[in-house]
Every structure is written in C-alpha cells, then in structure tokens.
Amino acid sequence: MRRSGLQARGGLSLRARRRLSAYGFIAPSVIILGVFLAWPMIWSLRTSFYDASQFAPPTFVGLGNYRKLLTDATFRGDLVNTLEYAAVVTPISVGLALAFALMLNRRLRGRSFFRASIFLPAVLSLGVMGIAWDFVLDPNIGLLPRWLQHAGLSLGNGVHDPNWAMAYVMFVGIWKNTGFYMVMYLAGLGTIPTDFYEAAAIDGAGPWARFRNITWPLLSNTTLFVFVIAAIASLQAFDQIFVMTRGGPFFKTETLVYLIYRKGFTDFDFGYASAAAWVLVVLVFAISLVQNFYFSRRQVKY
Amino acid sequence: MSRRVLLYAGLVLAVAVILLPVVWMVFASLKPEADITGHPAQLLPQHLTGSNYREVTRQIPFVRQFINSVIFAGGVTVFSLLFNSMTAFALARLDFPGRRVLFVAIILFLMIPYQVTLIPTYQIVAKLGLMNTFPGLIIPRATNAFGIFFLRQFFLGIPRSLDEAARIDGAGDWRIYARIILPLSTPALLTIALFDFMFNWNDLLWPLIFTTSTKMETLPAGLALFMGQHVTQYGVVMAGATLTTVPIVIAFLFVQRRFIQGIATTGLK
Numbered sequence: 001m002r003r004s005g006l007q008a009r010g011g012l013s014l015r016a017r018r019r020l021s022a023y024g025f026i027a028p029s030v031i032i033l034g035v036f037l038a039w040p041m042i043w044s045l046r047t048s049f050y051d052a053s054q055f056a057p058p059t060f061v062g063l064g065n066y067r068k069l070l071t072d073a074t075f076r077g078d079l080v081n082t083l084e085y086a087a088v089v090t091p092i093s094v095g096l097a098l099a100f101a102l103m104l105n106r107r108l109r110g111r112s113f114f115r116a117s118i119f120l121p122a123v124l125s126l127g128v129m130g131i132a133w134d135f136v137l138d139p140n141i142g143l144l145p146r147w148l149q150h151a152g153l154s155l156g157n158g159v160h161d162p163n164w165a166m167a168y169v170m171f172v173g174i175w176k177n178t179g180f181y182m183v184m185y186l187a188g189l190g191t192i193p194t195d196f197y198e199a200a201a202i203d204g205a206g207p208w209a210r211f212r213n214i215t216w217p218l219l220s221n222t223t224l225f226v227f228v229i230a231a232i233a234s235l236q237a238f239d240q241i242f243v244m245t246r247g248g249p250f251f252k253t254e255t256l257v258y259l260i261y262r263k264g265f266t267d268f269d270f271g272y273a274s275a276a277a278w279v280l281v282v283l284v285f286a287i288s289l290v291q292n293f294y295f296s297r298r299q300v301k302y
Numbered sequence: 303m304s305r306r307v308l309l310y311a312g313l314v315l316a317v318a319v320i321l322l323p324v325v326w327m328v329f330a331s332l333k334p335e336a337d338i339t340g341h342p343a344q345l346l347p348q349h350l351t352g353s354n355y356r357e358v359t360r361q362i363p364f365v366r367q368f369i370n371s372v373i374f375a376g377g378v379t380v381f382s383l384l385f386n387s388m389t390a391f392a393l394a395r396l397d398f399p400g401r402r403v404l405f406v407a408i409i410l411f412l413m414i415p416y417q418v419t420l421i422p423t424y425q426i427v428a429k430l431g432l433m434n435t436f437p438g439l440i441i442p443r444a445t446n447a448f449g450i451f452f453l454r455q456f457f458l459g460i461p462r463s464l465d466e467a468a469r470i471d472g473a474g475d476w477r478i479y480a481r482i483i484l485p486l487s488t489p490a491l492l493t494i495a496l497f498d499f500m501f502n503w504n505d506l507l508w509p510l511i512f513t514t515s516t517k518m519e520t521l522p523a524g525l526a527l528f529m530g531q532h533v534t535q536y537g538v539v540m541a542g543a544t545l546t547t548v549p550i551v552i553a554f555l556f557v558q559r560r561f562i563q564g565i566a567t568t569g570l571k
Contacts (some may be wrong), residue, residue, distance in 0.1 A: 019398045025389060257415065
C-alpha cells in the first residue's frame, strides 16, 4: 500500500490531519445548510411536479403545475408586476444610494446625522413601518397627501387606487433599502486612493470629468455587488405589500412571493406554490448570471 | 456657496421624508385615538397620553414576547457568528477537497429566495418535533450563506504572513482562527452580528410560521396578529410598533460607527 505525505506519530498523515481539521471547521454549517436549505430546495423542486396539499397524499402530475402557471392570468399578471417592481425599484434605489454616498463622502457639518438617518430604514421592520407609511400616505388622514395638496400635487386615491397602489409599495421599497446601498457605496468610495483625484485636479479635470473618469469606473465592482443585491431583494418584495395592500386592488400589487405565500399558506396548494417558487429561483439566477457576465467584462482592477 | 445651500436643502428634505413615518409612529403612539384619525391630519400631538402603552402591554404578553425576541434573535446571532466564521476561515485559509464545491454552493445559496424552502423546512421542523420551541426557531438559521461569504471576503484581506508566522511558532488551525483571525475581524464580526440580529428581530414570516402559541411568538409576530384582530386601535398598534422598534434603534445607535466602518473595511471589491 502506497502512502503519501508525511507520516505523523498518531498514524494519520499530516495532510489527513489538516483535512480533518478543515472538515471540523465546516461541519456545523454544512450540516445545517444541507438539512435546512439544500434538502428543502430539492424537496420543493420535487413537490413542484406533484399535486400536493396539506390534506391529501401527493400525486405525480409531471409538468402539470407549470402548465397551469402558463395559462393562469393571475400568475402572468404577478410575473409582470414582479418584473415591473424590480425594473423600477432597483435602478432608483441604487441611483439614489450613489447620489447620497457622493453627497456624504465629503466633509460636511452634520454628516454623521445625515448618514445615520438615511441608513435608519435598513434596520427597521418593513412589516411594522409599512403600517406607519400606510397611515402617513392615507388620502384622508395622511400627512403627506395633505402637504402635497398645498403644493398642488395629488397622490391619487391611496393604496386602494388601482393606478397608484404599485407606486406606493414601490416607494416604500425604495425607502427601505436605499440607505443600505448608500453605505456600500460609501465603503467603495473609501477605497479609491485620493491621489487619483489630486492628479486629476492638477490636470484641470472638473467635477463631472472626475466622476466620469475616476469615481464611476473605480466603483464598478461596488456597483456590481449593490446591483445584484438590489435586484434580488426587489424580486422578493413581500412585507410592505402584505401590510399595505394584500396584493390588491385587483391583484395590481401581487408579486411572485405573495403568490407563493397565498397559494402555499392560505390555499395549501403546495405543488402549485412550489412551481411558482421555482420560477422565482430561475428568474433570480438568470439576473445574477446576466449581471455577472455584463459586469465581469468591464471590471476594473487597481 | 449656493451649491452648498442646495446640497443641504436636498439632504434635509430627503431626511425629513425618510424619518417621517418613524416620527409619526412615535407621536401617534402618544395620541388619543380621536387625534390620530381627526381632521386635518397633524404631526404633533395635541394631547399626550400613555394609555396606548398601558393597553398594548395589557392586551398582549409583551414582556414574554420581548424575552422570546431576545432569545430568538440573540441565539441566531451567537450561533451564526460562530459557525459562519468557522466556515469562512476554512474557505479563506484551509485547503481541503471540496472547497471549491462548497464555495460555489454558498454563492448559489446566496441567490436562493428563502420563501422557496419555507414549506419543506416547515415540514422538517414539524417532523423533528421542534415546532413552538426555541431550537426549532434558531437551528435552521444558525448559519447563513451571506455571513459566510461576507466573512470570507474579510478574512482574505488579512495578511497571510500573520498566520504563517504563527504556524511556524507551532500554532494549529484552531489557535490561528481564535487568536489571530477573529481578533483582527472585530468590525466585520460586529457588522454581521448586527445584520443577523436586526434581520431576525424584525422578521415576521419565520416566527409566524414556526410558532403557534401566543407565548412563543416574537414581538413583530405578536404585533401582527394583534393588528389583525384590532385594526381600529391605531394608537395601540403604534405603541407596540414603537416598543418593537426602540431596541433595534438603540442597538444601531451604539454600533453605528463601527457598523459602517465594518462594511467599509470588508473589501466589497
């Protein structure tokens, strides 16, 4: 029998002992991730091919649930809502976050206060604060509509207005996450060496030229990270919709996750809910891959 | 000069809008019911009252649910800090067969919406007889892909020469992990601890699904169920909301600076 590596006194080779130690480090996480994440994922994929509910034994239906999704007008509406929500909320949150980060990256009186205030929503419960927003935005008793009225602006008929409901939940979604992305951008800005700017100033570059040629390209890694996180979070919108509109009016604000929740935990149609969940998984994966591909080709190293 | 004024005006307006619901929540919790729904809408309370707070502690087992929240969010934070940092250390520093596979799996898990696994996880926890128990609430969350990824990135930024020096002095993996890597990672560990704590403290769906008795619920879940039954008691709901929010805001104010520093030094590049 051939043995490789050093032979240690205990009988195990040094390499084997190293490996054993490494497996000791990863064991708790691997077991928990395996039992409560990997296995449930496989199980939900399997369930998506079954007609399964809380009360009856599951029967195999093949692609039946997916076929049902394709012909279900509610599902198609939810898919459009989800994509619309992500397409609006992601760029606005990331754009605002970058703007705030640029504003607060300079010396400024009250900088800590501004940073902390803008970040604050990130630590608050979206479910709880959704209710507060619901009141503040209410067309009858809300403060914001009353103030805007003085400025001659209208916010429609509140969350029960089919034309406005989506805008309301989008607004609250942007409110929740912008500060978090701002902090990531501040971190990114902190890694840019200041001598780049000094050199540009000597060359006579204006603020826009400095942003365009130094800040933006050197932030591309941060932007990749923030964009992916923001898009994934947007695709999973649920909490504020649950407390503000319950997906209504007329399913105008129902997202994929809301559909999964409704089908899974109020209708107990586990098979259908699992199929919808896997559409979400594919969507999230696709967007991550596209973004990774797009950004990796123009990644900047310095 | 005028650009500076414009900058301040923009920031003040933005902060006013951002803080509006928080300020409104606190004021509404101190108002009598008639003032909240009265016309025209007012931000500042006209009459102060503590009755909303008395009512919310009378109508839900508030202290019990507060303790539940602390045990749940605190337990998840402690265990995930330990397990995530161990795995992150192995990924950043140790060489073992399967390391690449594990890292790719972590990246994939990062992208999994947790709602997808909710139904099977519910069935597993029920089968293990862990419904309505702290282990049932805590164990499935005792590690997470985001924490592992985040800490791995940070550990990679710590110079290898430090642990090589320790290794020459005869230190083993555990010693290097506990005596070199962890102490040098305090900002990252604090950051991820606050992430875990606030996410679980605020989370609604998880405790709602894995607890069925009022005595095991966490604050947000207890409040949500209370809200479902007493929609009209706005002031009472806002008093509960305020009490749920205050601990997390205090925790945030305490670690705010290190938190932001933690994200800043965690090499998101």
